[in-house]
Amino acid sequence: MKKILYTLALAVTFWSCKTGSTGAAKSNMVEVNINLTDVKDDKVLVTVTPPAIKTDEIVYSIPKTVPGTYSTDNYGKYAEDFKAFDAKGTALTVKRIDDNSWSISNAKTLKKITYLVNDTFDTEKGTGFGNDDVFSPAGTNIDAGKNFMINTHGFVGYFQDKLEVPYKVTITHPETLWGATSMTDEDASNTADVFKTSRYAILVENPIMYSKPDYTTFNVNGMDILIAVYSPTGKFTAESITPEMKTMMTAQKNFLGKVNSTKKYTVLLYLSSMAKDDAHGFGALEHPTATTVVLPESLSKEKLVESMKDVVSHEFFHIVTPLTIHSKEIQYFDYNAPKMSEHLWMYEGVTEYFANLFQINQGLIDEAEFYTRIADKIEQAKGLNDTMSFTVMSKNVLEQPYKDQYLNVYQKGALIGMCIDIIIREKSNGERGILDLMHKLSDEYGVEKPFNDDELFAKITSLTYPEVGEFLNKYVAGTTPIPYDFYLAKVGVTKSTEKKAGNPFLKGQTPYITIDKATKEIIVRPDVENEFFKSLNLKGGDKILAVNNKSYNLDNIYDLITESENWKENDPITVKIKRGAKEETIKGTVKLPYEEAETFKATDASKDKLKNAWLKG
Numbered sequence: 001m002k003k004i005l006y007t008l009a010l011a012v013t014f015w016s017c018k019t020g021s022t023g024a025a026k027s028n029m030v031e032v033n034i035n036l037t038d039v040k041d042d043k044v045l046v047t048v049t050p051p052a053i054k055t056d057e058i059v060y061s062i063p064k065t066v067p068g069t070y071s072t073d074n075y076g077k078y079a080e081d082f083k084a085f086d087a088k089g090t091a092l093t094v095k096r097i098d099d100n101s102w103s104i105s106n107a108k109t110l111k112k113i114t115y116l117v118n119d120t121f122d123t124e125k126g127t128g129f130g131n132d133d134v135f136s137p138a139g140t141n142i143d144a145g146k147n148f149m150i151n152t153h154g155f156v157g158y159f160q161d162k163l164e165v166p167y168k169v170t171i172t173h174p175e176t177l178w179g180a181t182s183m184t185d186e187d188a189s190n191t192a193d194v195f196k197t198s199r200y201a202i203l204v205e206n207p208i209m210y211s212k213p214d215y216t217t218f219n220v221n222g223m224d225i226l227i228a229v230y231s232p233t234g235k236f237t238a239e240s241i242t243p244e245m246k247t248m249m250t251a252q253k254n255f256l257g258k259v260n261s262t263k264k265y266t267v268l269l270y271l272s273s274m275a276k277d278d279a280h281g282f283g284a285l286e287h288p289t290a291t292t293v294v295l296p297e298s299l300s301k302e303k304l305v306e307s308m309k310d311v312v313s314h315e316f317f318h319i320v321t322p323l324t325i326h327s328k329e330i331q332y333f334d335y336n337a338p339k340m341s342e343h344l345w346m347y348e349g350v351t352e353y354f355a356n357l358f359q360i361n362q363g364l365i366d367e368a369e370f371y372t373r374i375a376d377k378i379e380q381a382k383g384l385n386d387t388m389s390f391t392v393m394s395k396n397v398l399e400q401p402y403k404d405q406y407l408n409v410y411q412k413g414a415l416i417g418m419c420i421d422i423i424i425r426e427k428s429n430g431e432r433g434i435l436d437l438m439h440k441l442s443d444e445y446g447v448e449k450p451f452n453d454d455e456l457f458a459k460i461t462s463l464t465y466p467e468v469g470e471f472l473n474k475y476v477a478g479t480t481p482i483p484y485d486f487y488l489a490k491v492g493v494t495k496s497t498e499k500k501a502g503n504p505f506l507k508g509q510t511p512y513i514t515i516d517k518a519t520k521e522i523i524v525r526p527d528v529e530n531e532f533f534k535s536l537n538l539k540g541g542d543k544i545l546a547v548n549n550k551s552y553n554l555d556n557i558y559d560l561i562t563e564s565e566n567w568k569e570n571d572p573i574t575v576k577i578k579r580g581a582k583e584e585t586i587k588g589t590v591k592l593p594y595e596e597a598e599t600f601k602a603t604d605a606s607k608d609k610l611k612n613a614w615l616k617g
């Protein structure tokens, strides 16, 4: 998974991931019908025909969580009007056990169950100040006649102890909508699709997005790629982002080498209007052969492509871990009583590190940009708890206080990957790095062969060097903060500063504005100065009512931040403010605040050979 918070609190990247499991198929089947044609009150009817049930009671559950999200989401909360029937259509007694599970009596006679599903996009609060929304890329959307985001775990559940039974899912849909997915539609009709999977976990790994057909397909080194886009106003098309996606995915395949054997890969991009009833959780969720991405439609083309590069490459690298290399907690995932693994530093951190390293390795970004990203990660990690054991955090990530530290997987987690990479490069005279370690781990373990959580460090040490083991024990399991300068010095890289244009409303993670809690108005903070406010003669305490004739307050502050990302130096701007009781309109031009930012620079030429092996090897 990767989350991007375009928010007042943080302009941060978050991401999420996901995994599979094994098992032999039985002859029985769970048959599901999802009706997208007759949507009533924004709800979709789901009908489930069970396999033969041999017990008097049976429990049907919709997931509490799914792999890769590392959060408790209770997808069952969005199902209602749950009914069970026998062959004669007589209702059986149903008891709701909790948010996600229903117990059905007289289960031997059970013929079908029905329920209505509400979508999660509608319910997202999305103020960005930390909430328990279902992360949009793992969520569901029901927008009759226009778009359905079918994250299958939001619509389809499983019968207790029947996770290994095959599924046949029939989706009836309007002829105007087309379902984009990596699964194969086994029905020729234009109004019904039939998808079969060998077990529940595979179904969960296969999202489907229905919308007016807008997609491209292309092949990269033997892999078929499908890119499908839903853009509510038609601002973006699949065609418009395909060249950049193709370049990037080709570079990823070249970087990865032999690890990846996926034949088909689908990118589902949902662009949100950011209206109250639309998605607000930005980022993506990974699957073995697909990724769901949700981003704001208001982004500029440049920003959209940049976000897509970062997000899609991250999700794609999840094919290495956890989708191939993972622990038993992930292999035998329990959708309603999940156990977490200790190794988020690897699943999310190494993945995020690769998503940056491959870009410099394949020439998509230059050295300066790579160092800026590393410096940003160090800066953002500083805002989080640097003395919390990463393995303890990972193991307990569903609970506080660990939950709030989750986003450090994209910051410190990636930096852990970098340090291990540097240690291996140094010890092997530049010949090997962390990618080589991941190749070896994927030979050792694999999609069907999980590791025990507590044996991973020893295994990595035996495949690399004692120094890597010491690093893992001291800085990943241990609580000692990592001395990044020490590791970067090994490749001749040291601290430096640069001036860069910042956001008018945010300095790093610190906002230049605040909120009047009572009125939701946006206020210029009196205690900080910035060039943008100064050039428009805005003063501390001024309330910003509208910018460029669009009104803003707490409810749509997201939009303001996102819009401001598109502003260029000297663009004309109109700001309506309230100073005291008096409203006035100010016309001027945009002056972006320039900030001194820390970054890194190669300063020791004697280490060039090792540095080049690290970045270009």
Ligand SMILES: [Zn+2]
Pocket (backbone or CB within 6 Å): 001, 002, 015, 016, 017, 286, 314, 315, 318, 347, 348, 351
């Ligand atoms: Zn991820």
